Amino acid sequence: MLSGKLEVKAGGKTHVLAPNxxxxxxxxxxxxVRALTASRAAVIEKAYEAQPGAAAPDIVVGNENNVADVAxxxxxxxxxxxxxxxxxxxxxxxIR
Numbered sequence: 001m002l003s004g005k006l007e008v009k010a011g012g013k014t015h016v017l018a019p020n021x022x023x024x025x026x027x028x029x030x031x032x033v034r035a036l037t038a039s040r041a042a043v044i045e046k047a048y049e050a051q052p053g054a055a056a057p058d059i060v061v062g063n064e065n066n067v068a069d070v071a072x073x074x075x076x077x078x079x080x081x082x083x084x085x086x087x088x089x090x091x092x093x094x095i096r
């Protein structure tokens with residue numbers, strides 16, 4: 001979310017996304033998105049690529065402010081966040 005507030009209904013739950021909020025919805029997930037205020041959002045569509053040893057991710061909703069950033073390849077000037085939870089048995093994102 002860039003600005004405003006969106007309501008996302010998916011998986012039998014309703015979530016409100018505010019600035020810096022995000023939602024991952026697996027392909028084919030029935031959902032609705034409704035603007036609660038004037039809003040701007042970035043939508044990224046990418047096909048799921050299965051990873052050996054990792055379960056397919058489920059719906060994930062969060063706020064990037066709640067995710068710690070780390071230096072990319074040790075470069076302290078380049079900070080990144082992994083928005084998908086990591087399975088404790090693998091380095092691939094996974095939700096069960």
